């Protein structure tokens with residue numbers, strides 16, 4: 001029996017980008033574990049990925065191209081030539097008759113491998129076609145940090161371990177970036193005081209020194225309260241105006257109300273605000289790790305700006321052990337210019353995809369091609385997204401599974417999985433770069449997104465431009481800059497390499513890439529008043545769980561989705577009872593789980609459920625934009641529970 005251990009990288013949309021060691025027995029993956037030599041992975045994988053090889057060999061994996069003339073027909077297996085000829089021909093006809101803007105290419109985060117972006121280049125060169133704008137994942141937070149600091153970037157993770165105060169502001173590391181938890185533990189061992197701010201009592205809350213539980217969306221008021229205490233007590237940095245623009249007017253906004261009144265809007269105690277202010281101002285350096293959840297709200301960008309401001313006025317930026325960290329600029333090291341083509345003639349807003357596709361005119365959108373995304377399950381107002389897709393002439397989906405989105409397709413291209421990927425990844429939760437190397441050959445007829453783009457390119461006269469093996473494309477992406485810094489593809493394939501261009505301390509010397517070189521403080525605050533909705537009293541929070549990565553599960557969920565609520569919020573439905581969870585948009589049958597740790601104004605549901613499993617949270621969630629960055633306000637939907 002031939003047993004080999006092969007090294008690759010997890011390419012999922014996860015901050016950790018783990019190093020993987022795969023045990024391959026007679027050509028089949030039988031076990032996966034974390035690479036002990038990867039400085040962040042430290043030998044462990046999350047439960048989802050350690051079992052991902054079960055999905056690799058699952059019966060429901062798509063292994064041949066699927067084609068059907070109409071959505072009422074069953075899919076027929078087709079050869080690649082048939083499927084590619086059909087799609088290339090239809091796309092050329094549509095371009096000829098209506099212009100390339102009548103085609104939408106939508107790509108999301110199913111894989112973070114850079115070569116998953118080759119279809120973007122194909123559609124830009126073929127068209128350019130209509131694409132998406134904004135980012136439902138982190139659009140608001142990135143826009144906020146760009147407004148404040150010039151760019152959104154972070155200091156090295158090692159800096160976290162030398163912080164004296166560590167605030168996990170809406171960040172459930174235990175679930176969403178499990179390897180960050182080890183860093184938090186190290187910081188705590190080194191004496192850091194760790195605070196979690198989250199409306200949800202989650203798995204991370206038991207691992208911190210203090211847990212602050214504001215109302216959902218109450219963070220903006222909480223940050224104002226903390227700033228109020230800082231100014232009142234003189235715990236702000238006396239030199240802050242030398243690195244901040246707009247300090248006097250920011251201070252005026254903060255002081256326009258009392259700390260008590262801000263705390264009332266946040267639904268926290270004054271003591272919570274005082275403790276946060278004391279730690280930030282007096283126990284420096286302090287690092288704030290800003291989570292993604294809190295910015296998926298109507299005021300998401302303003303909220304992140306209010307948190308950035310706390311770091312700025314206390315001097316917790318640009319020095320070791322301090323910072324307001326939201327994102328690591330993962331792509332910067334690579335030569336990604338080879339992936340960009342001419343700009344799109346038109347964009348649709350990702351958060352409003354359903355409505356924007358249905359409403360598009362001059363020309364209307366006739367065809368939609370989807371790469372590495374499951375927009376029907378993952379974008380808000382799922383029913384409308386499905387309706388928008390189902391009413392197009394041609395929908396083409398590249399995926400390894402028959403997702404809710406693939407079920408709206410005329411053609412499905414079967415793609416490679418993570419264990420078959422041949423690609424490059426830069427993490428968005430730390431500073432390491434690494435390579436995906438196939439640990440087994442692609443199963444069946446599965447092809448990578450690069451190979452699919454090449455198949456289409458050949459048929460539309462762009463074959464030469466897209467030619468090249470995966471390794472040749474990877475070499476192009478490594479590029480001269482990384483090579484000059486001593487990083488080769490071979491090295492990346494042998495294990496993770498620290499991005500040589502990533503700063504150890506971002507904005508060192510408190511210099512910011514803005515016009516003035518100073519950071520900019522927010523100058524106004526939207527209303528923070530609580531609004532009570534008596535008809536729909538619960539705030540729906542459809543959050544990451546350990547079971548799923550986006551809409552990709554480890555084990556197929558069975559039965560009803562579980563909604564977690566405080567017993568007082570259960571509308572009399574017993575623990576374990578079946579109920580109807582309704583928003584103003586739709587209803588879902590759910591199993592109710594009582595949890596006394598939760599606030600009585602929230603209902604917590606898993607994110608990533610499928611319509612076809614009766615578990616799709618996004619059917620309940622209206623499509624609304626965040627205040628900046630064209631993000632999606634997923635967590636500002638009100639719902640109610642009723643007996644079935």
Ligand SMILES: Nc1nc2c(c(=O)[nH]1)N[C@H]1C(S)=C(S)[C@@H](COP(=O)(O)OP(=O)(O)OC[C@H]3O[C@@H](n4cnc5c(=O)[nH]c(N)nc54)[C@H](O)[C@@H]3O)O[C@H]1N2
Pocket residue numbers: 013014015109137138169170171172173175176177197198199200202215216217218219290291292293294297541543544545546547548549550551607608635
């Ligand atoms: N297991 C698992 N891991 C994942 C994913 C997954 O689906 N499953 N998804 C991945 C993706 S796509 C991303 S973008 C990243 C990040 O994925 P996210 O799931 O966004 O991770 P967090 O940053 O932990 O943000 C979630 C936390 O934000 C909190 N939150 C929500 N609203 C508020 C609020 O108003 N105030 C405060 N203070 N907190 C709030 C939630 O209660 C929750 O604890 O992780 C990735 N990791």
Ligand SMILES: Nc1nc2c(c(=O)[nH]1)N[C@H]1C(S)=C(S)[C@@H](COP(=O)(O)OP(=O)(O)OC[C@H]3O[C@@H](n4cnc5c(=O)[nH]c(N)nc54)[C@H](O)[C@@H]3O)O[C@H]1N2
Pocket residue numbers: 013108109110111116136137138371372373374375378379398399400401403415416417418449542543544549550551552607608617618621634
């Ligand atoms: N209610 C609610 N909805 C949310 C969120 C939330 O917190 N709450 N979070 C949002 C966030 S942060 C994000 S990032 C989005 C994620 O939304 P998506 O990126 O659409 O979701 P995923 O399920 O991660 O990935 C989509 C598909 O990509 C496929 N895939 C994996 N690898 C590859 C590949 O190499 N090539 C191709 N072609 N396909 C591949 C998978 O099989 C999967 O079906 O969802 C958002 N939706």
Ligand code: SF4
Pocket residue numbers: 010011012014015016017018045046047048049050177178179549
């Ligand atoms: S999903 Fe995240 S935590 Fe899990 S193995 Fe992949 S990178 Fe690591």
Ligand SMILES: [Mo]
Pocket residue numbers: 013109137138
């Ligand atoms: Mo995301």
